[in-house]
Amino acid sequence: MHFRHEEHEKKEIDFPTNIDAILEKILKVNPIKYAKTRNHIDGDVTYLSPYISRGVISTKQVLEAVLAQGYKHYQIEKFIQELAWREFFQRVWQAKGNDIWSDLKQDQPDVLHHKMIVNLHVSKTRINAIDEHVKILYEQGYMHNHMRMYTASLACNIAKAHWLQPSKWMYYHLLDGDIASNSCSWQWVASSFSSKKYYFNQENVNRFTGSNQHKSYMNIPYEEIPYMEIPESLQETIDLDLKTNLPNSERPILDTNKSTLVYNSYNLDNQWRKGEEVNRVLLLEPSHFEKYPISDKVMEFIINLSKNIDGIQIFVGEFWELKKLYEGNNVAKIIFKEHPLANQYQGIKDERDWMFPSVNGYHNSFFAYWKKCERFLM
Secondary structure (H helix, E strand, O other): OOOOOOOOOOOOOOOOOOHHHHHHHHHOOOHHHHHHHOOOOOOOOOOOHHHHHOOOOOHHHHHHHHHOOOOOHHHHHHHHHHHHHHHHHHHHHHHHHHHHHOOOOOOOOOOOEOOEEHHHHOOOOOOHHHHHHHHHHHHHOOOOHHHHHHHHHHHHHHOOEOOHHHHHHHHHHOOOOOHHHHHHHHHHHHOOOOOOOOOOOHHHHHHHHOOOOOOOOOOOOHHHHHHOOOOHHHOOEEOOOOOOOOOOOOOOOOOOOOOEEEEEOOEOOOOOOOOOOOEEEEEEOHHHHHHOOOOHHHHHHHHHHHOOOOOEEEEEOOHHHHHOOOHHHOOOOEEEEOOHHHOOOOOEEEOOOOOOOOOOOOOOOHHHHHHHHHHHHO
């Protein structure tokens, strides 16, 4: 597959919301091919990230399914590492809380403004592959991970924008939008969560995307990039006003003699306490979506995923409003899964499924974290 600006070619990526189709995707994972080709736009990637991010499936579930195919840990270490990056970012979010929206290790260097790049927003950066994939992001709610790195590098390290507003723009459109992975990855590229900036040039883009552009402003040697002037096409900026359109909902009808399982946009696990006689409520808190807005496409995806949960009721409101439905604000019958999004919930807290549950807390780098994970693989 080749992405050409002139031809506007793109691959339609299928993100079904039916649970059987999602589980079928897991069975099709080839961790060997993934490790060899994942950096290429047409590589053998899994497209499981929206379901992991939304808590439909877990990293542990994916790993167990792959190992059940007969692979050994040492054969698929790169694949396991990529799953572990997700858990690492989640542990950072657990430890840092709302500070995940701040520079984590050091101030981002060489910042000229805290705005969005206009021509990145309207896909006219003049780097053809990036422009094509911004259009795909808008149309399909997905961007290949390598392309996300190019995009973040262009915004932060070439256009000198602070990472925060462009990262929120990308998060807004991603079906697999994950505050931890998105924020930490942007900071890794911009070097506020790493030791050096991530740079790319046009030759690298052509090699991994199949594009054939040779006269762009990025067609220069790597050693010249830190000293280049900001290209004219990246100089205009804007403050984005991103808003979430929440669905209409009624107050949920609860049998208060039973417990209530509280789901959210990061916990849509249809197997959670399956078979128990409980109320099941998908809680969409306006306060959360005001801070972390998402597009209509992403909201529709979340709602459609929730339909896999038998008896689910959607409630647009705050946790305290849900709590009031129990006499005396009794939280003893409210059950939720641990997640930074649920920090203000009260009641019985179930743990998430982790590949490496014992490797918790904050680690200064992924590789410090991974060294501890490796012990459990051995």
